[in-house]
Amino acid sequence: MTEHVRDVRVLSIPAEHPYTQAIRPPGVSYLPDPDIGGHWWPHPAFEASFWEARPRAWEADLVHIHFGFEHRSPTQIAELADAIDLPMVLTVHDIDNPHLSTAPEQAAHHERLRTLIGAADEVLTLTECAAERLRSDFGAADITVVPHPAITLNPAAARREPVAGVFLKSLRSNVVNEPAFYRAIAEAVALRVFIHRDADPRVVRSLAGELAGKAELIVHDPFDDAALHREVARLTACVLPYTRGTHSGWLEMCRDHGTTVAVPAIGCYAGQADAPGAVEAYAPGDGASAARAVRLLLERGPVAYAGSRAAQFEQVRDAHAQAYARACTKSRGGVRGR
Incomplete structure (x- = not known):
């Protein structure tokens, strides 16, 4: 552990x-989030104006921007x-933002x-795949790759x-909402x-019709963590039905439970795989391609997480301590001209 950041x-x-709490090095204190409704x-x-006259309660030694x-x-x-006016660390979670739907x-x-990236003293990301794209497309010269820690210890x-299994939740804009995609997998x-239960009722009705007799459709209130983890642990494989994005905490949660994951061949989802066979990629939005990936995963069976999540936690926290110290x-050395 780097002592300079205590x-x-x-x-x-x-x-x-949950992610930003998991990566905290010992001895480092974090200001709480504001309560905005x-x-x-x-x-x-x-807001730039925040930094011109920030309240004493918000005094800090370093700012770390995630998303x-x-x-x-x-x-x-x-x-x-x-x-x-503080040292700045940036973690790039989303090169392509899953919440933004148009090219502009x-x-x-x-x-x-x-x-x-140009303003940060330290730039971190979660996969080598993302680091390569940040170097080639964003001019980032020095990137530290720190893997996503466990969601469930x-x-x-x-x-x-x-x-x-596939968890559609409330059908965010980056989730495939075409019932035919899921029917192809279910066949x-x-x-x-x-x-x-609060998802678009038209989509729920359409799914019910398309999947009748082919798949189990579970309409539910949002799960608490314990219930969600039980459902994920029951599955051999899980499908991420995304149309865009870069990294996934959901993938990491599945891997905590030994559940394998079918991921769209976009972003860096496949780059999060901890072991060969843990992840299979499919063509985004293509139900037949997703079905082939899921069939491979089910034939392979569960794949235990490769390595020690507890040891990884220590490595992740130490990597952040070192990034803060740098x-x-x-x-202090005036690299950013402050």
């Missing part, structure tokens, strides 16, 4: 997300980068990323079934489809 106060954006966004620290800035224009992010929106997101015990393998050293 007693450092970090303004993490956000601070209380019951959630942390839009975070006030993304939540898609509501700011590229110009506003440029103003923010000029205003931040993604182009603006990429422009924001380039600005933040104590995986649920459940009776494994030779079934694949090839045993499939269990979960969808929130950022503070660079800032």
Whole structure:
């Protein structure tokens, strides 16, 4: 552990997300998220004016940006980068943002990323795949790859079934909403489809019709963590039905339970695989391709996580301690001209 970061106060954006809590090095303190109507966004620290006269309660030694800035224009992010007067660490979770649906929106997101990458003292990402793209497409010279830590350190015990599952939740914009996609999978393998009760009722009805007699459709209220982990642990494989994005905490949760994952061949989802056979890629939005990937996974059976998640936790936290120490050293040395 790097001793130089003990007693450092970090303004993490956000601070209380499960990922950002998991990566915290010992001895480092984190300012809490603001309470803005019951959630942390839009975070006030993304406003350039925040840095011109921030309240004493928000004094920190370092700022660590993760996500939540898609509501700011590229110009506003440029103003923010000029205003931040602390050492800055940036973790690039989303090169392609799953919440943005059009090419102009993604182009603006990429422009924001380039600005933040240029302003950061340290840039981290989760996979070698993402690091390569940041170097080639965003001009990032020095990237530290720190893998996604476990979501569940104590995986649920459940009776494994030779079934694949897909969790549609409330049908966010980056989730395939064409029932034919799921029907193609259900015609090839045993499939269990979960969808929130508050999802678009037209899609729920259409799914029910398409999957009748072919798959188990479970309409439910949102699961708490324990219930969700039990459902995932029962599955042999899980399908990520995404149309865009870069990395997935859901994939990591599945791997915590030894559940294998079918992922779209976009972003860096496949690059998160911890072991050969843990992940199979399919053509995005192609039900037949997804069916082939899921069939391979079910034939292979569960694949235990390769390595020690507990040891990985220590490595991840130490990597962040080192990144914080380097950022503070660079800032003191005037690298960013502050």
